[in-house]
Amino acid sequence: MKQSPPYVFLLLLIVTTHSLFSSTTASEDIRDSTGDKVLNNAPYHIGPVTTAKGGPIKLTDTINDKKICPLIVEQDPSADNIGGEFMFTLFGKREYLRTSSGLSIDSYSPTGECDESTYWTIPDAEGSAPSNLITTGGGFDQAITCFQVVEYSKPTSPSVHSYMLQHCPSFCGAGPSTCFNISIYIDNGVRRLSSTGATPFEFVFYKVTSTHDSM
Template identity: 60%
Template sequence: MKPSLYNILFLIFTIITQSIFLTTITSAAQVIVKDATGKKVLDNVRYGLGPVKSGGHIKLTDTDNKKKICPFNVVQDPNDNIGGEFMFTMIGKEKYLKTSRVLGIDSGYPKSGCTKSTFWTINDAEAKAPDNLITTGGGFETDLTCFQVVEYPKPTNPKVHSYMIQHCPSFCGAGPQTCFNVSIYEHNGVKRLSSVGATPFEFVFYKLS
């Protein structure tokens, strides 16, 4: 039996309506990220990361337990209020960084003679330390280096734009079908970024001069 004109028109209407609905949800979930001063954060431009309150900024370190390492570890130094420089580069680049978009995080260049990349990497988000700790050395757009920035659900200071990072390996092709909140985890006396922890790390972006 041939479909009637009514059925055809109804099918077209349903497809268009669902498409508009899905587009609206996607657009609503993606918000332009803003720094500590309220300015829009640029995609693929270096920024500093720090807590809303005091407690030290995020940086790379080439030392672990007094030994030189390559690639590096991503740490929070309670005595460092300057921190490192990090670029958040979305897959499908745009002018401004947006929440809930797949991205890679790196410093853009090697340091201290290490030839490994500076892309943030988690070897196994479901494993125990040190495999669930963030190091560097990965490649862009791989399951091990797949992250996204989302708005912090309950900001410490509602007047400040604060965020959290999630590691989402399946978004880049493989791994568990879930996202892992990045938290501060103390390992061997050093505060490290990790896929496990009590509370997601709340931070703000700082534009570097």
């Protein structure tokens, strides 16, 4: 019986391994509320699928009537407001945003008197509030600013492209190897984004139609 050369088995092993890896890390283009592809490194609003689930995401520079810096990322209580502008930037040059891919989130422009970096960060994803809340103050491509967007497993509406956010420090070379689902943490009635919570926050990308204050 004629035997295959050793390099044939090596090639088969590489192809099989690549297929298994690809099946678990498949990524797709992210779509906004209108079904269009979301651009990489471009400003968007993000908010819940329906107004019944509250308003859009924004930054705040005040807690309990006191100014804070860095800023905190929270959900606006009013669905009538437009929310902040945020840029999701992949670690790599692509035209469109992709799911299951490492990225950083920028708050687009400085707000108020706070001179901290505008990148989203979680100082301690395994800690408790306030250290596990999403704030500004990080740098691009750091472990504490490493996130990914994934499809929401049980969307509120099958006709809407909805997603959830995960904090993945290990994607940037440090921290826990797991990814933390981003949920809503309620503090005295205020809804803030956090790495702990029972239910991941389901959100949709909305196109920016005009320039406005992110607060």
